[in-house]
Each structure stands twice: as structure tokens, then as C-alpha cells.
Amino acid sequence: MTIEEIENQLVEEFGLFDDWMDKYNYLIEMGKSLPVIDEKLKTDRYLISGCQSKVWVSAEMKDGKVIFKADSDAIITKGVISLLIRVLSNQTPDDIINANLSFLDKIGLKEHLSPTRSNGLTSMIKQMKLYALAFKAKMSK
Amino acid sequence: MTIEEIENQLVEEFGLFDDWMDKYNYLIEMGKSLPVIDEKLKTDRYLISGCQSKVWVSAEMKDGKVIFKADSDAIITKGVISLLIRVLSNQTPDDIINANLSFLDKIGLKEHLSPTRSNGLTSMIKQMKLYALAFKAKMSK
Amino acid sequence: MKESTLNKIRSDFPALNQKINGRPLIYFDNAATTLKPEVVTDSIATYYNSINSNVHRGVHFLSQEATDAFENARISIQKFINASHSHEIIFTKGTTESINLIAYSFSKNFIKEGDEIIISVMEHHANIVPWQMVCEEKGAKLKIIPMDDAGNLIIEDFENLITEKTKIVSVSHISNVLGIVNPVKKIIEISHKYNIPVMVDGAQGIVHKKIDVAELDCDFYCFSGHKIYGPMGVGVLYGKEKWLEKMPPYQTGGEMIKNVTFKKTTFNELPFKFEAGTPNVGGVIGLQAALNYLSATGLDIIYDYEEELLKYAIEKLSLIDGLQSYGTASNKSGVISFLLDGIHQYDAGTILDKLGIAVRTGNHCAQPLIDSIGISGTIRASFAMYNTKDEIDKFAEAILTVQEMFG
Amino acid sequence: MKESTLNKIRSDFPALNQKINGRPLIYFDNAATTLKPEVVTDSIATYYNSINSNVHRGVHFLSQEATDAFENARISIQKFINASHSHEIIFTKGTTESINLIAYSFSKNFIKEGDEIIISVMEHHANIVPWQMVCEEKGAKLKIIPMDDAGNLIIEDFENLITEKTKIVSVSHISNVLGIVNPVKKIIEISHKYNIPVMVDGAQGIVHKKIDVAELDCDFYCFSGHKIYGPMGVGVLYGKEKWLEKMPPYQTGGEMIKNVTFKKTTFNELPFKFEAGTPNVGGVIGLQAALNYLSATGLDIIYDYEEELLKYAIEKLSLIDGLQSYGTASNKSGVISFLLDGIHQYDAGTILDKLGIAVRTGNHCAQPLIDSIGISGTIRASFAMYNTKDEIDKFAEAILTVQEMFG
Numbered sequence A, B: 001m002t003i004e005e006i007e008n009q010l011v012e013e014f015g016l017f018d019d020w021m022d023k024y025n026y027l028i029e030m031g032k033s034l035p036v037i038d039e040k041l042k043t044d045r046y047l048i049s050g051c052q053s054k055v056w057v058s059a060e061m062k063d064g065k066v067i068f069k070a071d072s073d074a075i076i077t078k079g080v081i082s083l084l085i086r087v088l089s090n091q092t093p094d095d096i097i098n099a100n101l102s103f104l105d106k107i108g109l110k111e112h113l114s115p116t117r118s119n120g121l122t123s124m125i126k127q128m129k130l131y132a133l134a135f136k137a138k139m140s141k
Numbered sequence C, D: 001m002k003e004s005t006l007n008k009i010r011s012d013f014p015a016l017n018q019k020i021n022g023r024p025l026i027y028f029d030n031a032a033t034t035l036k037p038e039v040v041t042d043s044i045a046t047y048y049n050s051i052n053s054n055v056h057r058g059v060h061f062l063s064q065e066a067t068d069a070f071e072n073a074r075i076s077i078q079k080f081i082n083a084s085h086s087h088e089i090i091f092t093k094g095t096t097e098s099i100n101l102i103a104y105s106f107s108k109n110f111i112k113e114g115d116e117i118i119i120s121v122m123e124h125h126a127n128i129v130p131w132q133m134v135c136e137e138k139g140a141k142l143k144i145i146p147m148d149d150a151g152n153l154i155i156e157d158f159e160n161l162i163t164e165k166t167k168i169v170s171v172s173h174i175s176n177v178l179g180i181v182n183p184v185k186k187i188i189e190i191s192h193k194y195n196i197p198v199m200v201d202g203a204q205g206i207v208h209k210k211i212d213v214a215e216l217d218c219d220f221y222c223f224s225g226h227k228i229y230g231p232m233g234v235g236v237l238y239g240k241e242k243w244l245e246k247m248p249p250y251q252t253g254g255e256m257i258k259n260v261t262f263k264k265t266t267f268n269e270l271p272f273k274f275e276a277g278t279p280n281v282g283g284v285i286g287l288q289a290a291l292n293y294l295s296a297t298g299l300d301i302i303y304d305y306e307e308e309l310l311k312y313a314i315e316k317l318s319l320i321d322g323l324q325s326y327g328t329a330s331n332k333s334g335v336i337s338f339l340l341d342g343i344h345q346y347d348a349g350t351i352l353d354k355l356g357i358a359v360r361t362g363n364h365c366a367q368p369l370i371d372s373i374g375i376s377g378t379i380r381a382s383f384a385m386y387n388t389k390d391e392i393d394k395f396a397e398a399i400l401t402v403q404e405m406f407g
């Protein structure tokens, strides 16, 4: 599926909830079911720092697509991460670089991506796009 | 005359004016007629510093009374000085120390004695009282 | 406090009258900054809309009025904390600047290589980093008063830290993380036995305790306007005349000089020596309005009520399973910090926010304290005179909701 | 400016609507501090009465709103002066603090014994004394750009002052005493030829000229909120990223750190590295409101009108016998300084005040300039967009009255 298709899917899924608590409960579920990442990736090297919740993110290239792995010590952050991974992982570098991720706004979670919010998610997206850029540069050599 | 008597006299004199301009014209006249002090007293030693208008004040003791001489480069300041000298000069140290100078309030010139007004008058009065205190201390030895 | 008084107080704070995420705001982030009574913003507006002027040295009427208002505010604050002289009150932009000023000016004349500075383990970064800078600059050493598990500073250890090289002690009056009221009077007594001056970081102390600097006998006391119902951008440094006289200026420029030539500059007297540039007159007037508001409401009434509130909150939270409190010592004021088993503070804070409750989560700018406890942060609820028991009940319920959601 | 625009503007400034000594206020002390449009006090009140919160690091809704408002204001200011990045905008409490910050942090890494700093003869004390302190601390040397009799800085002399030891040049954009607009662009060009950074004291420049720091290519630009219709207690330091990155922090404490342990502290990124402690959020929001007000009114309209006013005032005063003007060069803005033969400036100021006219008298915190002219002070009238030709007529009449009274 393309990034846009997945985004639409998520908007639809979240459209089922009309109250914030259900939405957050769902987010928490998703956070819990995020594949646990290797403890040995939870090092300073992969850490997005300066935030209230710690966020680790790593990336690798497989068949022209970027596979992201990420984790956080806070479950809501993890929930949002799982959405981002669903959308961005397994996509081409170009598509990742160009993604605008407006679905978070549409499903009412935009607040979590405010650059002033110290949950690390904004920095995480920046980091994901940087990974994509780096892979793209490597490919074109 | 006692300090109080002179104060009352001044309040009466100024009572004749009902507009500020006449009052200031009178003050300016008094400023102009303040006996000129010896140029050699206009030194840093007698200067009250840190003000917009310079004020010099000196004092000597004669027959148990303090004689003040003072000057300023601003004429309104000089006017107020002349009032203060009329009231405080030629009085005993004790009377000077205890003078409350409320007449300035009564004649509508209190503003010139605000401690925040940088015309040097407040510091001048402080200095005059300090002179009186010093003479008193000397006398009682 | 009488209910009518409480209602009156609540109606004086317009910010209380709003909904967050559809629910009435419960504001428990008072240790970060308090809400402001309307008299504060009114007094600021009145100042700017009438006498608005720069102070000192102006001959015109408005400038005189502004100067008088500004200097009267200084006297109000002097009286509020019972300082001996109004020129012992220096206006700064906040506690952080006050401490930076002391660290810079005191150390310039009194700290040399090998000297020692004592702070405590529970200091806010504002009372740590400036001293670290001094230590780095001067080759001095920072020593730390430890605390016990309940959050009490260990006084015997403190006394052992003192040597003849100790030049200053700087401790917080009330911990902004744990709410512990430190034994500052005791610390001052001990320090003075060795002729060591003590600076008290009163950012949290000023709002919950009657401050009497004469009785405390502290050498310096600092606080921020915005944590005592006043505006941001204004703070106070109280210093004993004898110390301030011996300290060189900090920032330089207009107001703080007596005479400037390109050859030689001489400085003004206290308090102006430490107040370079146009002061925040509007802010100072707003702070005075806040203090007047407190005095008019009655300090004792407020402190008693805050104590009652805190006790009530501690009791309520103690009934919740899986809630771990920090700083359990008995001498506490205004602040509680806790964690919920298995739940990250950020998650808890996010859900509490959705429920209309503003708390702060994280390390509260006191990372060494948080590290020493061995956690990554806390949930902090901090109270003010306008909070209610009903709000605390709602808070306790909300915590249960949080536990359920993450259970 | 259309009369309707002028009337609208005047009605936006509540302070204009008052009598002083029974006469309508004529406020000509704008270089000391401007009056504030009501939107400024309104925006401050709105902030405190609703989103009032401490910024950064808070998870709750109000704290987020406050942070967004604060960071948006930073972006507004960035755009207003056309800086490349919002993190090149550092909030301070005023011009004086901005200059102290640069003097401290720049000199810490870039000035050593024997180095030289160049300022001009017409600087405000805020742009003299901090550099004197640096020179004293580091054993560096202060060099002074002279001016001619009309008040023009002598550019050839400036170029001769430069040596390979010159490390920074710091000059005012507009003189607060003479109103002379200094050739800062020229000074910057020359300095950059030698790779010397230039800091511009824009305390007076910001309000009378469109500031485009990219076009000016200055390395630092400073101003105070209260001199551009904003509140007191807030100022701005613009600095090029490349310099700010290389400068160590100034004040330390909360907000400006990344990590604190008792062993080692690391600092935050720009702009936070230079913003220790709770910022003056209310003040910053007030400043933003002031700038928005200016933009909405139309900068060009305002500057043109101010020029017209100044020209009119200069003409009017030139008709008065026994009036001596200072700073007669043609490139002037906002300020005139003069003396009346045989009349002390304090006397003149006192009587003008009685006539409802607020001017400033004295040395205007620029004592070396006043000394160099060989006088003891001036009478300064400084204009703002809400002043009128009619006020200037009244001013000219009032000067005649003063001359009569002391004649």
C-alpha cells in the first residue's frame, strides 16, 4: 500500500471513535502491540534525547525500501510511533521524504507532533526522514 | 525668628500667588537674588553629585548658629535653595536637625524635594542636617 | 478558609474560569507558575495606560510618578519580607537571574582557587549550574548536602562538609520537586558559626511561607514574581547591605553608573548598582499588586488553607494502590510528587490533561535529585490558594482512570 | 499620514488622553520609553487571564498553548527584522542585557589580552560600560570613533582605528541624544573587509527605521520592547547563527541546559542556550502585539510621517532666537537635542513640564558624548507616530514662554 492509502486507512479506523478516551485506549493498544525492539538497539546511538519520553529509532534498507524500528518508554508515544511505522516503514526513501503525515491532524493527534511538545516524536520524524535521505544518497552513488 | 516662624512667613508670601507661573517667577527671582557664593567653594568637596543640576553647599558655625551657603547652576533649584537657607541658616544645630520643612509641601513645591527627583535638593537637605549634626557633636565635646 | 473567601478568591482569577478538553480547568501546576488575580493585570494596564514612563532622572511629571510608583513597590517588598533597608531589594528578571547575579558578583570578590561552595542534592538547576560555572571559572569545588529517603537534608553531613575553605552555602527553601521545607534556619545558624553566608533560593518558599529575612538571618533570598501570583519577567534579590556593598556590579549600562568617561567609570549606590538598564516598571508594579492582594486576603488564612489542602491531598493519594510518593517527610508545603506503578509519567500526565487536570511531569529542572532517587521523573501536583478539596477528589478519581487505561 | 489615520492612532494610546498640570499631555519623551497602544496591555492581560503558563517541557494543554504563543512570537520577530532563523532571536530583558550578553559571551571566546574593541563617541552607557568591563577583565583596549561638529561619525578615522587586533565593533544605529542615523551599513562593510563582526545597538533604530538584518548584514542587533510600543522587561538580541553557535552561554539555570549532573552539565541548542530561567512570556506576547500593531498601521506610512514631523520640528525650532541645536547633520531621525542660551536644561525642562510637555533633560546616559560637546546636558524632544504638528507648535510657544521667564 502507498503511504496515502495507509493514512486513509488509519483515518477511517480512528473515525470509529467519537470520544477521546476510546481513541487513546486504541492508541495504547497499538503501543502495546508495537513489536518490541532489540534491547541492544536501546542505546544512546539510537536515542532521541532531550525529551520527557525516550524514543529510540533505527532503520535499515531492504529491497529498495526502508524498514524502521522504534520504541519508547512511554506507551502513548509508542502508540503514535506504531502509527508512524505503519505509515512510513516499508516505503521507498523518496516517498518517506515527501510524506506530509497530515493524517495525525485528521485523527486528532496533531498535538503530539507539535515541535514544542517534548515527547520526542517530532525529532523522531525528522530522524526518520534523515535516514531516508541518507539511504537515497547511498543508492544514487 | 524661629524656623517655624520663617516657614509661616514663606507660606504666607506664596499664598499670594494663585497660579503656578507667578509662583515660579517669584522662585526664579529668589534664585537670582541668592547671594553668590565664593567661586572657590564651587569645588567637588562641596558638590552634591549625581544630579541634573549641580548643588554646592557649605556651612560654618557662628555664635552657636549654623550659617549655610549654597548655590546651584539651575535657577529654579537656586530658588528652592534660597528658601531653605532662609529657613535653616542662622539657626541652632538642634533646630536644624529637627526641622521637618513641611512648608515646601504647603506652598506647593514638595515635588522638588522628592527623593527620586534628581535636582540634588534632597541630598542637599541631608547634607545640611549632617553639618548640623557634626557641629552639635563638636559643641558637646 | 471560609467558603465565601475561597469563592471570592476563585472569582478573582479569570484563568480558572475556562474549560480544557471540555472540562473545567483544574490547575495543579502552580509550582511552575501561578495564575494571576485580575488586580495584577489591571495594575499593569493602568500603569502603561497612564503614568507609563521611564524612571529616575526624568524631570517631567509622569517620569516622577513612575519613579515614585517604582520605589514605593520596592518599599512594599522590603516590608513584605521584613528587610532592613529598601536598598537591600534588587529587582531582577527572576530567581534564575538573582542567583546568577550572586554567583557572579559574590564569587568575583570572595571565591578563589580551591575554595568550596555547598549546595544540596535537591536543588533546581538554577541553583546548581551557576555555581558549577563559578567552580569551573575559579577552580573551586562544589559540595552537596545529601538527603535521607524521606527527603530530609542530613544536617550532620552538612556540618561535616564545612571546611575553612567553604565560602558560601546556597540551598532552596522549599524543594520544587518534593515540597520538602528545608531546615534553612538551622543551616544558616550553623553556617554563621563559621562566618559563612547563606543564600536561600525562595522561588517556592515565598508563596507558601511567611518570609522574614531578619528572623531567618539569611544573607541572600531570591524569588520570582510569577510564582507568587505576579507577572513574569520580574524577580527579587534580597541581600544584606554588608554583602551587597562589597560585591561588584553584575550587568552594566545606564542607571547603575554615577559617572562615565572613556577613561573611568564609577558606579551608583545600592540598589541601583545592581540594576542596569531600564527596569521592568510594569512588572514591578504588577508584583506589588500581587503582594497587596495576598496581604489583603490574609497571609495566615492562606497558609493555613494551603496546609489543609496539602494534607487532604496526601491522605487521598495514600488510599490509591500502586501509587508511590516521593518526599514523605512531614515538613512539606504546596507540592506532591509521585509515580504510578508501571505507568510512565508522560502517559499519566497526558491523560490527566485530557481530563482537564494540569500537572507537570518530568524532572522539574532538578535532574540530579531525580537521578539520585533512581527514577526518570515524577508526576507533580502543586497547589495554590485557589485550589479546592473538590478538585483533589476529582484528581484522585482521574488517577484511577489513568490506572485503568494503562492497566 | 491621513488625519483619520493619525486620529485613529491617537485613540489607540490611552495614555495620550490625560492632562498634566491641567493641560493635555504632550509626550516628547519617546526615546526614553514610548507609550503603549491598548492592544499591548490587552494582549498581556489576555495571556495571563487565559493560557497563563510556563513554557516548554509541560505536557498539559495550557503549557502547550503558552509555548506555541511564545515560539510564534519569536517567529514574528524573526520576520519583522528579516533574520534567517528563528533561533537567531534571543529574548532578553532589554537592550542593556542584550549588550551585556554579547560582551560577556563573545569576549569569553574571542577577546584576549591586547585585543581591541571599537565603539563610537556617541554611545549610550549601555554600549560603553560593558565593553569597559571586558577591557578591564581581559586587558583589552577600547577605541573610539570620533564625530565631526555636525554629529557625523568620521568614517576615515574609523578605518584608521582598525588593526589586526580589532575583534569587534559596536555602534548605535541612531544616537539617542542627537538622533543622528549612523552609517552602520558602511561601518559593517568596512569591518567585514577585515573579518570583524559588528554589533548594532538598535534601541533607537528599531522604532524609526525598517530593520533588515540580512540586508544590513550586521552580526548582532539589539533592541528593547519598551522603546517600540511594547512592554518593559523584554528585549531582543539578534545574532548570526555562526556567532551564537560559537559563544558560550551567559546566564545559566533551567531551560538552557540539556543534561545536568553534579559532574557535568551540557547545554541546550539555540536559542535556548541563551535563555536561562522562566522567560517573560507575557512580555514577549506584548511585544509581538506591538509589532503587529505597527505592521497593521503600515511601517512606511509611519516612517514617512515621523520624518515629516521631525523636519517640521527642526524648522520650527530654527526660528527661535537663542536656541542652540546639537547634531545638525542631515541624516536624522526621531530625536532633537538643544539648549537655550543662558538657561539651564533642568530649568527649561521643569517649566515645559508645567506646561504639559514631557521632554527629557540631562546627559541622556551618554555622558562622554555630552562631555565631548563641552556642555552639561541638553533638552531632548523625541517623537513618535502619535505626535502632531500642533503639539510641535505648542512646544515652540512653550519654549518662548521659558525664555521669557528666565530672560
Ligand SMILES: Cc1ncc(COP(=O)(O)O)c(C=O)c1O
Residues within 6 Å of the ligand: C254, C277, C278, C279, D031, D032, D094, D095, D096, D097, D124, D126, D127, D172, D174, D175, D176, D201, D203, D204, D224, D365
Ligand atoms: C541607544 C541606546 N542604547 C541602549 C539603551 C538601553 O536600553 P534599555 O534601558 O532598554 O536596556 C538605550 C535606552 O535608553 C538607548 O537609547
Ligand SMILES: Cc1ncc(COP(=O)(O)O)c(C=O)c1O
Residues within 6 Å of the ligand: C031, C032, C094, C095, C096, C097, C124, C126, C127, C172, C174, C175, C176, C201, C203, C204, C224, C365, D254, D277, D278, D279
Ligand atoms: C526552587 C526553584 N529555584 C529556581 C527556580 C527558577 O525560577 P525562574 O525560572 O522563575 O527564574 C524555580 C522555578 O522553576 C524553582 O522552583
